[in-house]
Amino acid sequence: MPTLLIAVEPLVWARSQMAFTLGAHIVLACLGVGLPALLAFAEFRHWRSGDEGWGRLAQRWAKAFAVLFAVGAVSGTVLSFELGLLWPAFMGTFGSVIGLPFTLEGFAFFVEAIFVGVYLYGGARLSPTGRLLSVVPIAVAGAVSAFFVVTANAWMNTPRGFTLGSDGRVHDVAPWAAMFNPSTPHETVHMIVAAYLVTGSLVAMVYAAAILRGRSGEHHRRGLALGLTLAAIAAPLQAVTGHWAGDRVAELQPLKLAAMEAHFETGTWAPLRLFGWPDVEAREVHGSIDIPGALSLLAHRDPAAVVLGLEEFPEDEWPPVPIVHVAFQVMVGIGTGLIALFGFGALGRWRRGNWPTERWYLRAVVAAGPASILALEAGWVVTEVGRQPWIVRGFMRTSDAVTDAAGLHWLFLATLLLYLALFVGAWSVLRYLASKPLDAAQDGPLAQESGDDA
Known part of the structure; x- marks a missing residue:
């Protein structure tokens, strides 16, 4: 050992x-x-x-x-x-x-x-x-x-x-x-x-x-x-x-954005991908739900805008795409759920003067604690792993x-x-x-x- x-x-x-x-x-x-x-x-x-x-x-x-x-x-x-x-x-x-x-x-x-x-x-x-x-x-x-x-x-x-x-x-x-x-x-x-x-x-x-x-x-x-x-x-x-x-990130670190979205090919009407597992060798994503033009719209405020793909960058500078993509999906997914959960509670507080105390809601709040930590950790994975292989981007490699x-x-x-x-x-x-x-x-x-x- x-x-x-x-x-x-x-x-x-x-x-x-x-x-x-x-x-x-x-x-x-x-x-x-x-x-x-x-x-x-x-x-x-x-x-x-x-x-x-x-x-x-x-x-x-x-x-x-x-x-x-x-x-x-x-x-x-x-x-x-x-x-x-x-x-x-x-x-x-x-x-x-x-x-x-x-x-x-x-x-x-x-x-x-x-x-x-x-x-x-x-x-x-x-x-x-x-x-x-x-x-x-x-x-x-x-x-x-x-x-x-x-x-x-x-x-x-x-x-x-x-x-x-x-x-x-x-x-x-x-x-x-x-x-x-x-x-x-x-x-x-x-x-x-x-x-x-x-x-x-x-x-x-x-x-x-x-x-x-x-x-x-x-x-x-x-x-x-x-x-x-x-x-x-x-x-x-x-x-x-x-x-x-x-x-x-779209403006300053387009390679990181491409990894986050598992976006391999440069093009217009770039899709926003929900879920999915990137296959780096085949340069495609399996099992994703694609929303055409949504990534172009979010990144450049134009659904027909060009979004650079991973193909535009040397492959030895790519971060581990599956890790970055999945971590980004986890962060966004949990964040969306937390907004819905706490927004529902705030609506109840506004309407009734008290936060909801139904058992199903309290159980969801209990689950939200570790979920928020998971989202936090996933966000840092996106930030840190998405910068690899650089410790100082463009100047010094981590190795x-x-x-x-x-x-x-x-x-x-x-x-x-x-x-x-x-x-x-x-x-x-x-x-x-x-x-x-x-x-x-x-x-x-x-x-x-x-x-x-x-």
């Missing part, structure tokens, strides 16, 4: 580790953006109404956020080390170009951490106004932190802000131009809205499951309502930002950026064990906190509960 592990190329191990750690961290990052926003709203309602129910709701969420923030800090640190350990040529060549957003993200994280400390550990001594004023910067810093990180990924898709000399070194570095590259606006907005959608879906899932088990008090109804409200706002916005992102160090399989296995311990520990703590009675912890987010929970 060890011989077989060593025989696998370092590129495979490096890609696997990066995919695993990014896929795990991105869920925590979404909660780090979305949960503070919900906390801020709950604290605002408590401050405005004086209703202690809102204060208790915020206190329960604050405890969960503390656990997730700590685990997210560890998983995010692992990712930052991986950039240098796994991709030394990439960081050695382009570190000066993309260093600015990572530096600014560090400042945003420290601001967030400072106010997290103030809010969590000073909550028992702060007035409702003080708690509200301490949690708002957390929500802002979380979104700003996500913005800075995603700008680096956007740059990898549409690199700007430097020239690459014949000696392989970068010259004329313009960090601000690199950070605000053409992909920055749509990628950052699309990701931040996704964070709110995932958070709203997961929070609604937790309270829907509790209500299905018979816990239908005011606390759980409020938690469900807040989660559904955030998700119902974010879901249609995500469709708008997704269409915007698709337009920009040229990877380390040649031995023993990457042991590093990957160690990372798996670390993340397993982190997530099992976090799950256990969250389960313990959820088991606490609702009338505990009246004095602040991390006040002592029943003498045994600090």
Whole structure:
């Protein structure tokens, strides 16, 4: 077995580790953006109404956020080390170009951490106004932190802000131009809205499951309502930002668009393909439902517009078309379902004054939680795998950026064990906190509960 592990190329191990750690961290990052926003709203309602129910709701969420923030800090640190350990040529060549957003993200994280400390550990001594004023910067810093990180990924898709000399070194570095590259606006907005959608879906899932088990008090109804409200706002916005992102990909990365749609041949009236499995060798798609002209219309606002096919690009620059196409279909399909689900709930809220509580709807909300994570992961597969074989599109291939160090399989296995311990520990703590009675912890987010929970 060890011989077989060593025989696998370092590129495979490096890609696997990066995919695993990014896929795990991105869920925590979404909660780090979305949960503070919900906390801020709950604290605002408590401050405005004086209703202690809102204060208790915020206190329960604050405890969960503390656990997730700590685990997210560890998983995010692992990712930052991986950039240098796994991709030394990439960081050695382009570190000066993309260093600015990572530096600014560090400042945003420290601001967030400072106010997290103030809010969590000073909550028992702060007035409702003080708690509200301490949690708002957390929500802002979380979104700003996500913005800075995603700008680096956007740059990898549409690199700007430097020239690459014949000696392989970068010259004329313009960090601000690199950070605000053409992909920055749509990628950052699309990701931040996704964070709110995932958070709203997961929070609604937790309270829907509790209500299905018979816990239908005011606390759980409020938690469900807040989660559904955030998700119902974010879901249609995500469709708008997704269409915007698709337009920009069509303009800036036509090869990625062709892979997303499994569009092999250049032509007019390009079809939009639903479902299907691309056969790269035969250059056709099996089992798809084609809507003639729809891709041309969506990409260029003209059903007769020409859409470039994969045939226009060197085959050694094609990404894995089946993976990208299927991931794109999963993302769009689940996103459409979430819009319908939360839109139906919002319509019921508007008509009846309450969110639906029928068991079939609550079960659908429970399913929406993991479905939103699946859509999130599929979106990142489209973004990252759709850029392959480039780590910096057009300038450096992923195979040229990877380390040649031995023993990457042991590093990957160690990372798996670390993340397993982190997530099992976090799950256990969250389960313990959820088991606490609702009338505990009246004095602040991390006040002592029943003498045994600090």
